Amino acid sequence: MFKFLTLALFFLLVFTGCSQQEEDLVIYSGRREQFIEPILKEFSEKTGIGVRLLSGGAPEYAHRIIAEKDNPQADLFFANDAGIMEFLRIEGVLQPINTESLEVIPTQFRAQDNSWIGISARSRVLMYNPDVISPEKAPQTLEDLTREEFRGKFALTRPGNASMVSHITALRAYWGEAKTTDFLEQLIDNEPLILHGHTDIRQAVGRGEIAIGLVNNYYYHLQLQEANNNNVKVVYPDQEEGQMGAFVNIAGVALISGSPGEEKALKLIEFMLQPEQQKKFSELSFETPLHPDVPVLDFARPIDSYKHMDIELSSLGSLWPETVSIMERVGYVD
Amino acid sequence: MIKTIVNRSFLWTMPAILALLASLVIIVIAFEAMGDGWSRWVQLFNQRLFELFSRTLSLMALSTVIATFWGISLAWAVEKTTLWGNRFWRWGLALPLVIPPYIGALAFLILFRETNLPIYNLPVTALIMAAFTFPYVFLIVSAALRRMNTNLEEAAQACGKSPSGVFFQVTIPALRPAIIAGATLVALYILGDFGAVSILRYDTFASAIFFRIRGSLDFSGATIISTVLLLTTFGLLGIQRFALGKCHRYQQKTEDLKEPKKIPLGKWHFPILFYVVLVFIFSTLLPAGVLIYWSWLGISAGTIDTSFFQYLFNSLTLAGGAAFISLIFSLPFSYLQVRHPGLLTSVLSGAVFANYSLPGVIVGLALILIGLNFFPFLYNTPLMVIIAYLLRFFPQNLQAARSSFLQLSPNLEEASQSMGFGPLKTLFSVILPNIGPGLLAGASLVFVSSLKELPASLLLRPAGMDTLAIRIWMEASEGFYSTAAPFALLLILISIFPLRYLLNRF
Numbered sequence: 001m002f003k004f005l006t007l008a009l010f011f012l013l014v015f016t017g018c019s020q021q022e023e024d025l026v027i028y029s030g031r032r033e034q035f036i037e038p039i040l041k042e043f044s045e046k047t048g049i050g051v052r053l054l055s056g057g058a059p060e061y062a063h064r065i066i067a068e069k070d071n072p073q074a075d076l077f078f079a080n081d082a083g084i085m086e087f088l089r090i091e092g093v094l095q096p097i098n099t100e101s102l103e104v105i106p107t108q109f110r111a112q113d114n115s116w117i118g119i120s121a122r123s124r125v126l127m128y129n130p131d132v133i134s135p136e137k138a139p140q141t142l143e144d145l146t147r148e149e150f151r152g153k154f155a156l157t158r159p160g161n162a163s164m165v166s167h168i169t170a171l172r173a174y175w176g177e178a179k180t181t182d183f184l185e186q187l188i189d190n191e192p193l194i195l196h197g198h199t200d201i202r203q204a205v206g207r208g209e210i211a212i213g214l215v216n217n218y219y220y221h222l223q224l225q226e227a228n229n230n231n232v233k234v235v236y237p238d239q240e241e242g243q244m245g246a247f248v249n250i251a252g253v254a255l256i257s258g259s260p261g262e263e264k265a266l267k268l269i270e271f272m273l274q275p276e277q278q279k280k281f282s283e284l285s286f287e288t289p290l291h292p293d294v295p296v297l298d299f300a301r302p303i304d305s306y307k308h309m310d311i312e313l314s315s316l317g318s319l320w321p322e323t324v325s326i327m328e329r330v331g332y333v334d
Numbered sequence: 335m336i337k338t339i340v341n342r343s344f345l346w347t348m349p350a351i352l353a354l355l356a357s358l359v360i361i362v363i364a365f366e367a368m369g370d371g372w373s374r375w376v377q378l379f380n381q382r383l384f385e386l387f388s389r390t391l392s393l394m395a396l397s398t399v400i401a402t403f404w405g406i407s408l409a410w411a412v413e414k415t416t417l418w419g420n421r422f423w424r425w426g427l428a429l430p431l432v433i434p435p436y437i438g439a440l441a442f443l444i445l446f447r448e449t450n451l452p453i454y455n456l457p458v459t460a461l462i463m464a465a466f467t468f469p470y471v472f473l474i475v476s477a478a479l480r481r482m483n484t485n486l487e488e489a490a491q492a493c494g495k496s497p498s499g500v501f502f503q504v505t506i507p508a509l510r511p512a513i514i515a516g517a518t519l520v521a522l523y524i525l526g527d528f529g530a531v532s533i534l535r536y537d538t539f540a541s542a543i544f545f546r547i548r549g550s551l552d553f554s555g556a557t558i559i560s561t562v563l564l565l566t567t568f569g570l571l572g573i574q575r576f577a578l579g580k581c582h583r584y585q586q587k588t589e590d591l592k593e594p595k596k597i598p599l600g601k602w603h604f605p606i607l608f609y610v611v612l613v614f615i616f617s618t619l620l621p622a623g624v625l626i627y628w629s630w631l632g633i634s635a636g637t638i639d640t641s642f643f644q645y646l647f648n649s650l651t652l653a654g655g656a657a658f659i660s661l662i663f664s665l666p667f668s669y670l671q672v673r674h675p676g677l678l679t680s681v682l683s684g685a686v687f688a689n690y691s692l693p694g695v696i697v698g699l700a701l702i703l704i705g706l707n708f709f710p711f712l713y714n715t716p717l718m719v720i721i722a723y724l725l726r727f728f729p730q731n732l733q734a735a736r737s738s739f740l741q742l743s744p745n746l747e748e749a750s751q752s753m754g755f756g757p758l759k760t761l762f763s764v765i766l767p768n769i770g771p772g773l774l775a776g777a778s779l780v781f782v783s784s785l786k787e788l789p790a791s792l793l794l795r796p797a798g799m800d801t802l803a804i805r806i807w808m809e810a811s812e813g814f815y816s817t818a819a820p821f822a823l824l825l826i827l828i829s830i831f832p833l834r835y836l837l838n839r840f
Contacts, residue, residue: 056804059548060793070706073714159549160544160545194535197811327549333542
């Protein structure tokens with residue numbers, strides 16, 4: 001009985017001791033914590049503003065932000081995908097970011113009303129292992145993957161992956177529904193190896209278990225950094241005259257409507273847009289900085305050195321549900 | 335009699351509170367599912383709901399059959415025979431419970447990827463799911479075997495029955511409540527698991543719900559599939575009720591002075607030991623081996639720092655809190671189930687079982703809505719996570735407690751009363767000594783399940799309350815398995831101690 005009471009008292013103490021500090025900035029983040037924490041730490045040290053970072057899956061936080069619509073609990077949302085932020089904007093749970101410093105980010109990488117902005121770019125590329133497939137035989141366009149010679153030789157991520165859904169949504173925006181459905185059907189018929197995440201893909205390509213992988217470009221950069229199995233090459237697809245170009249997505253930050261600490265949130269955004277923070281972020285994450293004055297890492301290609309797919313990132317949110325139904329129709333589902 | 339043992343209103347109040355919370359989750363889901371009208375339902379049914387239904391049911395049936403077979407046979411070998419090392423097997427065979435299924439499935443995947451064997455199919459998926467769930471049957475059946483009065487078996491043996499005759503005609507019928515309790519836990523677990531099935535690329539309701547939530551940000555679609563899942567659960571519970579029937583055999587163990595005789599295995603000793611070792615290797619050593627290898631890679635790369643202990647403390651606090659509350663609730667709840675079976679009791683337990691079969695992400699999202707609207711003072715506190723654990727895992731405690739109660743004859747309580755014992759004295763000197771081990775064992779199940787829990791923890795934790803499971807996910811979801819592995823290994827190690835401690839006092 002005594003043990004029982006002690007235990008009860010312990011839990012009571014723990015839970016009453018966990019009161020929250022109201023004045024902290026609260027961030028929901030779908031990004032890997034290691035990329036963000038150093039920047040937030042420096043921000044807190046310089047400004048004295050406390051930051052509480054909750055990291056998890058971006059989609060789960062998107063649902064949480066929608067559920068908290070009438071009673072916002074967080075200030076900022078870090079997402080690794082433009083589509084999901086635009087989806088939230090359409091749901092009416094974001095508000096415009098009013099700060100002049102966002103002018104450094106080109107307009108095509110922001111929401112029309114600036115309620116989200118890109119911080120870094122992530123282009124969809126084909127990485128391959130030159131030991132398995134020679135550079136002259138490597139696919140040069142996305143549609144090449146549907147050809148017989150690549151049957152069973154390329155890897156895709158699981159369909160629930162936001163980068164993948166966004167990529168297909170971009171194709172849907174560019175090609176229209178019929179062509180996207182055809183392409184996806186042929187792609188899935190061509191026996192892709194479906195792996196859990198992009199890291200599995202880059203490692204499998206590095207080990208030569210699969211010839212080609214469709215990934216975000218920084219996974220290629222990450223594989224180059226590995227001590228072993230780093231003999232990989234990259235194709236930025238569809239670069240020729242008359243071809244559509246590579247799909248360039250962004251990772252960025254969105255301001256939640258009714259944010260309790262809006263002013264502090266704006267300060268953090270301004271801080272993150274400073275060239276030295278952009279540089280630090282791209283070094284941590286291997287993504288491409290969007291700030292024009294920030295140099296890219298020496299093995300990366302600058303954002304303006306290749307052809308981009310000509311679509312509005314802000315069109316992705318509204319096409320998202322339709323894309324998912326296309327994916328379901330062709331059987332590309334989890 | 336019951337009225338005098340414990341105050342009746344107390345008896346009903348606690349189960350009612352829990353069931354009310356559980357019903358709120360169901361109501362939120364049903365409400366959201368109705369939100370978009372029938373056309374969405376028709377659309378989803380036309381797509382692949384029927385296919386998912388049959389895939390889910392076949393996985394559930396096959397896994398449950400395998401897990402139940404392993405659970406019963408292993409419990410019998412460990413408890414009733416002279417099997418070599420049975421003191422170790424008693425807790426060693428419960429170890430798969432502490433391996434997070436998504437990590438275990440990943441380990442299998444990586445092991446088998448090298449072999450080129452076809453692994454993305456129903457039988458392999460069912461085997462792997464059974465490997466992580468058979469301990470539910472094993473634990474509950476073992477506990478029942480130990481409490482079982484051996485007089486009947488001895489009588490049957492004396493009358494010339496062969497050992498197998500005793501087993502099938504005496505032991506198994508007496509174990510029926512325990513077997514059904516364990517099998518139900520396995521079946522409902524399979525319904526709600528997402529982590530492992532998604533890694534093994536086997537679509538079930540749970541993976542469809544996740545695809546709706548993660549891929550398409552479609553909460554109402556997810557709630558529609560959840561509603562179908564809930565209806566399936568209610569169907570299963572109906573089957574459970576039918577299977578249990580009305581034939582309760584009360585047979586608590588009398589205070590035997592002699593240890594019950596163990597069956598000598600003779601020439602069967604080696605084959606049976608081989609079988610036990612094989613299950614142990616498959617369910618525990620293989621995944622643990624992969625984890626240790628990754629951990630070695632990770633630790634030598636220097637991934638461990640002091641934050642490690644904060645996560646450990648958070649995990650222990652949250653899981654401990656959930657197990658503690660669950661323990662308290664399980665006493666009146668299981669008492670009601672056994673001594674007051676009826677419509678009301680069935681409704682109360684139906685509500686909590688329904689939550690057990692739901693994927694954690696749906697329970698988590700529903701709790702966000704419930705917390706914001708009904709308990710804003712609890713929102714963003716650790717208690718929300720504990721409530722989620724309680725809702726998700728309480729049936730594990732309940733099943734263990736209930737099967738203990740089923741073996742305790744009400745005559746004992748009546749005798750205690752007639753001897754002039756008051757209600758509290760009866761509770762502490764008659765009821766608790768008999769079913770206490772069952773309650774504790776159940777609470778230990780809640781504890782290890784809560785330690786592993788991911789989706790609801792991710793959604794509901796306040797800042798700074800990251801658990802070990804959350805850290806594992808963060809690393810593993812990005813493919814940094816060697817960074818994730820030390821956390822997973824620690825999670826397993828800390829789960830072993832409560833498991834051993836509690837199993838020793840079964």
